[in-house]
Amino acid sequence: MGTNRSRQHGIDRWVRDERLGAIYRRPGFMIRRAHQVAIGIFAEECADLDLTPQQHGVLSALARFPGIDQISLGRLLGLDRSTVAGVVGRLSDRGLVRRSVSRVDRRRLLLALRAAGTRALEASHGAAERAQERLLAPLSASERTQFLTLLERVLDEHNPSTRVPVSHGSYADPRMTANALRE
Amino acid sequence: MGTNRSRQHGIDRWVRDERLGAIYRRPGFMIRRAHQVAIGIFAEECADLDLTPQQHGVLSALARFPGIDQISLGRLLGLDRSTVAGVVGRLSDRGLVRRSVSRVDRRRLLLALRAAGTRALEASHGAAERAQERLLAPLSASERTQFLTLLERVLDEHNPSTRVPVSHGSYADPRMTANALRE
DNA sequence: AGGCAATTGACAGTATGCTGACGATAGGCT
DNA sequence: AGCCTATCGTCAGCATACTGTCAATTGCCT
Numbered sequence: 549m550g551t552n553r554s555r556q557h558g559i560d561r562w563v564r565d566e567r568l569g570a571i572y573r574r575p576g577f578m579i580r581r582a583h584q585v586a587i588g589i590f591a592e593e594c595a596d597l598d599l600t601p602q603q604h605g606v607l608s609a610l611a612r613f614p615g616i617d618q619i620s621l622g623r624l625l626g627l628d629r630s631t632v633a634g635v636v637g638r639l640s641d642r643g644l645v646r647r648s649v650s651r652v653d654r655r656r657l658l659l660a661l662r663a664a665g666t667r668a669l670e671a672s673h674g675a676a677e678r679a680q681e682r683l684l685a686p687l688s689a690s691e692r693t694q695f696l697t698l699l700e701r702v703l704d705e706h707n708p709s710t711r712v713p714v715s716h717g718s719y720a721d722p723r724m725t726a727n728a729l730r731e
Numbered sequence: 732m733g734t735n736r737s738r739q740h741g742i743d744r745w746v747r748d749e750r751l752g753a754i755y756r757r758p759g760f761m762i763r764r765a766h767q768v769a770i771g772i773f774a775e776e777c778a779d780l781d782l783t784p785q786q787h788g789v790l791s792a793l794a795r796f797p798g799i800d801q802i803s804l805g806r807l808l809g810l811d812r813s814t815v816a817g818v819v820g821r822l823s824d825r826g827l828v829r830r831s832v833s834r835v836d837r838r839r840l841l842l843a844l845r846a847a848g849t850r851a852l853e854a855s856h857g858a859a860e861r862a863q864e865r866l867l868a869p870l871s872a873s874e875r876t877q878f879l880t881l882l883e884r885v886l887d888e889h890n891p892s893t894r895v896p897v898s899h900g901s902y903a904d905p906r907m908t909a910n911a912l913r914e
Numbered sequence: 915a916g917g918c919a920a921t922t923g924a925c926a927g928t929a930t931g932c933t934g935a936c937g938a939t940a941g942g943c944t
Numbered sequence: 945a946g947c948c949t950a951t952c953g954t955c956a957g958c959a960t961a962c963t964g965t966c967a968a969t970t971g972c973c974t
Contacts, residue, residue, distance in 0.1 A: 584932095587932090654922095
């Protein structure tokens with residue numbers, strides 16, 4: 549069974565080096581944990597505004613690409629239609645985002661920030677920065693670069709084969725955009 | 732609006748270098764994507780058995796620690812009570828896991844693999860290996876080590892402050908374990 | 915014009931993960 | 945014994961994320 553021993557930080561060596569290392573050392577497990585940690589930190593920093601990282605991502609994207617439609621927004625963030633509809637729907641319920649059917653293509657639902665959405669985005673800017681800083685705090689500057697470079701390479705390589713590859717596609721159509729921007 | 736240009740791999744430079752880089756370069760975003768990718772790959776490899784990474788994790792942990800209770804299992808995997816109950820419940824419905832109330836402490840729900848669970852775990856071993864291999868395929872051997880080392884450091888540092896820190900705790904109590912093992 | 919395939923959004927269903935509340939149980943303390 | 949607190953499981957509710965299916969719409973091709 550092994551005796552008990554503990555350390556200040558991290559998972560017990562005992563459990564990590566045993567056969568269960570098959571779990572802990574698994575990249576998938578570590579990435580899931582990292583995701584958990586990142587979400588938790590963001591939630592802490594963003595407690596007042598009550599925004600999730602994804603909601604913040606949608607608001608950011610809408611600030612950058614006002615009048616974009618749901619599908620294109622999904623491609624921007626790597627989210628499928630259903631998920632985008634869910635996140636946007638909740639933001640819309642809270643009055644942060646405006647949805648309007650495109651007059652040019654009535655299948656498309658165009659999105660834009662409402663005034664409250666713009667305010668929320670600006671107000672959350674600091675929180676997002678701090679969350680990012682805290683997440684990578686354990687690493688030195690050069691290590692962060694290293695880590696992010698490697699991570700980016702993994703993502704770039706797999707991106708094309710994901711269900712919703714990330715890409716900006718072509719969104720710009722002033723005619724489509726027009727009525728979404730009118731608040 | 733900027734002109735169009737594209738590359739074989741990865742996110743368009745155009746979109747990545749613009750102000751939206753504030754999203755794409757954000758570690759949180761990249762980690763979410765990595766999580767997405769990891770889950771997708773595992774699902775592909777494990778299509779026959781229809782096991783999720785978390786379900787596989789639970790089965791692995793139960794093989795290693797038969798008769799463990801739900802809370803301890805959660806600490807092992809970094810999952811809260813509700814989530815563990817959900818995953819275990821589904822595995823139990825499928826006849827892979829056995830649940831039994833501890834006679835020593837009637838609050839505890841002890842878990843163990845059923846024969847079908849052991850079979851599923853063994854059958855999924857190859858898939859889990861392949862998924863892991865595919866995920867890190869874009870990196871060389873030394874880069875993988877580097878990447879995982881940095882990732883591990885981030886996790887170790889944040890682990891204590893997460894809602895459910897990962898640790899093995901003390902699970903071994905033969906009396907508690909006894910009736911969970913009887914199939 | 916008429917038909918057909920692709921696109922889009924909505925919906926139902928499933929699986930993680932979280933919170934907060936509740937009831938049952940256990941252990942310690944007086 | 946009686947009480948108080950901590951622990952554990954469950955439940956309801958919420959937010960991501962996925963699948964698959966359906967209807968509406970569009971564009972293309974004949």
